Amino acid sequence: MRRYFGRKLLIYGLTFFVAVTVNWMIPRFMPGDPVASMVARANVARPEAVEAMRAYYNNLFGFDQSLWQQYVNFWGALFQGDFGLSIWLFPTPVSDVILGAVPYTLALIIPSVLLSWVVGNQFGAYAARRKLLDNTVLPVGYVLTAMPYMWLALLLAWSLGVIGGVFPVAGGYSFSMRPHWSWTFVLDLLHHWTLPFLSLFLVALGGWAIGMRNMIIYELESDYSNYLSALGAPSRLIRRYAFRNAVLPQITGLALQLGVLVAGALVTEIVFAYPGLGSLILNAIKNKDFFLLQGSFLFIVLGVLIANFIIDIVYVVVDPRTRAGMAGAQA
Amino acid sequence: MTTLQEVAPRERAGVRREALYFAVRNGKLMTGLGIVLALLLLGMIGPLLVDAAPNQYGPQPMSPPSGEYWLGTTTFGQDIFAQFVHGLRSTFAVGVIGGGIAAVIGMVVGFVAGYLGGIVDEVLNMLTNIILVIPTLAVLLIINAYLGIRSVAVQGLFIGLTQWPWAARAIRAQTFSLRTREFVDLARMSGSGTGRIIAREVAPNMSSYLFMTFILLFGGSVLIASSLDFIGLGPTEGVSLGLMLQNSTQWSALQLGMWWWFVPPGAAITAIVGALYVANVGLDEVFNPKLRET
Numbered sequence: 001m002r003r004y005f006g007r008k009l010l011i012y013g014l015t016f017f018v019a020v021t022v023n024w025m026i027p028r029f030m031p032g033d034p035v036a037s038m039v040a041r042a043n044v045a046r047p048e049a050v051e052a053m054r055a056y057y058n059n060l061f062g063f064d065q066s067l068w069q070q071y072v073n074f075w076g077a078l079f080q081g082d083f084g085l086s087i088w089l090f091p092t093p094v095s096d097v098i099l100g101a102v103p104y105t106l107a108l109i110i111p112s113v114l115l116s117w118v119v120g121n122q123f124g125a126y127a128a129r130r131k132l133l134d135n136t137v138l139p140v141g142y143v144l145t146a147m148p149y150m151w152l153a154l155l156l157a158w159s160l161g162v163i164g165g166v167f168p169v170a171g172g173y174s175f176s177m178r179p180h181w182s183w184t185f186v187l188d189l190l191h192h193w194t195l196p197f198l199s200l201f202l203v204a205l206g207g208w209a210i211g212m213r214n215m216i217i218y219e220l221e222s223d224y225s226n227y228l229s230a231l232g233a234p235s236r237l238i239r240r241y242a243f244r245n246a247v248l249p250q251i252t253g254l255a256l257q258l259g260v261l262v263a264g265a266l267v268t269e270i271v272f273a274y275p276g277l278g279s280l281i282l283n284a285i286k287n288k289d290f291f292l293l294q295g296s297f298l299f300i301v302l303g304v305l306i307a308n309f310i311i312d313i314v315y316v317v318v319d320p321r322t323r324a325g326m327a328g329a330q331a
Numbered sequence: 332m333t334t335l336q337e338v339a340p341r342e343r344a345g346v347r348r349e350a351l352y353f354a355v356r357n358g359k360l361m362t363g364l365g366i367v368l369a370l371l372l373l374g375m376i377g378p379l380l381v382d383a384a385p386n387q388y389g390p391q392p393m394s395p396p397s398g399e400y401w402l403g404t405t406t407f408g409q410d411i412f413a414q415f416v417h418g419l420r421s422t423f424a425v426g427v428i429g430g431g432i433a434a435v436i437g438m439v440v441g442f443v444a445g446y447l448g449g450i451v452d453e454v455l456n457m458l459t460n461i462i463l464v465i466p467t468l469a470v471l472l473i474i475n476a477y478l479g480i481r482s483v484a485v486q487g488l489f490i491g492l493t494q495w496p497w498a499a500r501a502i503r504a505q506t507f508s509l510r511t512r513e514f515v516d517l518a519r520m521s522g523s524g525t526g527r528i529i530a531r532e533v534a535p536n537m538s539s540y541l542f543m544t545f546i547l548l549f550g551g552s553v554l555i556a557s558s559l560d561f562i563g564l565g566p567t568e569g570v571s572l573g574l575m576l577q578n579s580t581q582w583s584a585l586q587l588g589m590w591w592w593f594v595p596p597g598a599a600i601t602a603i604v605g606a607l608y609v610a611n612v613g614l615d616e617v618f619n620p621k622l623r624e625t
Binding site: 011012018019022023027142145146147148149150151155157158161163256258260262264267270271278281282286294296297300301304305308 | 460461462464465466469470473476497550557561562564576579580585588590597598600601602603604605608609
C-alpha cells in the first residue's frame with residue numbers, strides 16, 4: 001500500500017511540476033512577443049495598472065537574468081503564494097480574487113459530481129438487462145453525454161428561467177442583496193444555484209448510467225455470476241455482487257473524468273454569470289488579465305490533483321486488493 | 332469493450348464481407364452513421380447554396396425563422412443558416428484534426444510502450460499518466476489565450492496534442508495482450524524489426540479497436556473545441572458552432588427570447604457527438620460477435 005501511494009504521489013508531484021513549468025514556459029516561448037502585446041493591449045486600461053504591469057513583467061521576466069534564474073524565481077514566488085496582481089480588478093492580488101470565486105465553483109461542482117455519479121450508477125445498474133428500462137435509459141444517456149454543457153445550461157435557463165420564470169438566470173445571488181448570513185440570503189443563494197447545478201448534474205448523469213450499465217452486463221456474464229445463478233442464488237444477490245465489482249472501474253472513471261467535469265462547470269458558470277472560476281476566467285480573457293488566467297490554471301490543476309488523491313484513498317478503502325498489495329489498481 | 336478477433340486466419344476478403352454483412356444490418360451503426368453523414372453533407376454543400384457570407388450584416392435583424400432566413404437572423408441581421416452551415420464545416424475540421432493527431436500520438440505511444448515494455452514502457456507510461464491528470468481545457472485556455480491569431484487548424488492541433496493520453500493507455504493495454512501471441516513470436520523469429528511487427532502484426536489485429544478510439548477522440552475534440560469557443564478563445568476569424576453559442580450569450584439572446592440563435596448550433600453538436608457514440612456501439616457489435624443481439 002505504501003508503494004501504491006508512493007507511486008501516486010510521485011505522479012501527482014511530477015504533474016504539478018509539469019503544470020507549473022508549462023505555465024512558466026508558454027508566455028516565454030510562444031511565437032510573438034507577449035509582453036509587448038500585453039502592455040500595448042492594456043494601454044486602454046488605467047495608466048497606473050499599465051505601469052505596475054510593466055514593472056511586474058520586468059521583474060518577473062527579468063530579461064537581464066538567465067532563463068534558469070527566471071525559472072527559479074518563478075517557483076519562489078509561487079511558494080510565497082504570489083501570483084501577481086490582477087489587471088482586471090487592479091490592484092487586488094490574483095490569489096485573493098481566485099479565493100473569492102472558488103467557494104462558488106466548489107459549491108456547484110462537488111454536489112453535482114457526487115450526486116450524478118451515485119444516481120447515474122444506480123440508474124445504470126438497475127437498467128442493465130431489463131429490456132424496457134434499458135431501451136429508455138440508453139438513448140437518453142447518450143443524448144445527455146453528447147450535449148455540450150453550455151447548451152443544456154442555455155436550454156434550461158431559457159425554458160425554466162426566461163419562459164417559465166421559476167428560476168433566476170444570472171448571478172450567484174440577487175443583485176439587490178449583499179452577502180450576509182440570514183435565511184433569506186441562503187434561500188436566495190440556493191435559488192440561484194439550482195439551475196447551474198441541474199445542468200451539470202444532468203449532463204454528467206448520462207455518462208455514468210451508460211458506463212454502469214455496460215459494466216453490469218459484463219459482470220453478469222462472468223463466471224462467478226453464472227456459478228451463483230447455477231447454485232440457485234436469487235438474482236437480487238447476484239446483482240448486488242455485480243454492482244460491487246462494477247463500481248471499481250466507475251471510481252477510476254470518476255478520476256479520469258475530473259478534467260471534463262471542471263471544464264463543464266466553467267462553461268456552465270459563464271452561461272449563468274455565476275460568480276465562480278468560470279466567470280473569472282471569462283473576464284480575465286476579455287480584459288487580457290494573463291496573471292489571473294495563469295493563476296486560475298494553477299488553482300484548477302491543484303484542485304484536480306487533490307481530488308485525484310482523495311479518489312485514490314477511497315479506492316484503497318473500497319478495494320481490499322490494493323491494501324493486500326496485490327494487483328488491483330494500476331498506477 | 333475489447334474487440335480482439337481470435338479468428339483463424341481466413342482470407343481477408345471473407346472477413347471484410349462478414350463485417351459488411353453485419354454492418355448494414357446493424358440499426359445503431361446505420362442510424363448514427365446516417366446522422367453524421369447527413370450533417371457532413373449539409374456542411375459540405377450548404378455553404379455553396381448560401382450566397383451570404385456567414386458574418387455579413389443584413390437588413391433584417393432579430394427576425395425569427397422564415398422562408399427567407401431559414402433559421403432566422405441575429406441581432407446584427409446575420410443569416411443564422413449561413414453561419415450554421417459554415418460552422419458545421421469548422422466543427423468537422425476540428426474533429427478530424429484534433430481526433431487524428433490525438434489518435435496518431437496515442438497509437439505511437441501505446442504501441443511502443445506496450446510492445447517494447449521494460450524501461451521504455453515505464454517512462455512512456457509515466458508521461459501518459461502525468462498528462463492524463465492535467466485538465467485539458469485548462470491547458471488549452473492558457474495556450475490559446477497567448478495565441479494572437481487563432482485558427483481552426485491550430486485549435487485542432489493543440490486539442491490533439493493534449494487529448495491523446497487515455498487512447499495511449501487503452502492501446503498500450505491491448506498491445507500488451509497481443510505481444511506474446513504465437514504469430515508475433517513467429518514474426519520476431521523470422522527477423523522482422525519492431526516497426527514492421529507493430530505495423531504488420533499488432534496493428535491489423537486491433538484495427539477495429541483503433542478505429543473506434545479515433546471516433547471517440549473525434550467526439551471529444553468537437554466538445555472541447557465548442558467549450559473553448561464558448562469561453563471566447565475560438566477562431567479569431569470565421570465561424571464555428573461554439574462561436575455561435577458564444578455570440579448568442581454575449582448579445583443576450585436568452586433574455587431577448589431569440590431561441591433560434593442558440594438552439595441549432597447546440598443541437599448540431601449534440602447530434603454529431605451523440606450519433607458518433609451510438610455508431611460506435613454499433614461498430615462494437617459488428618466487430619465483436621459476443622455483443623451481437625441474438
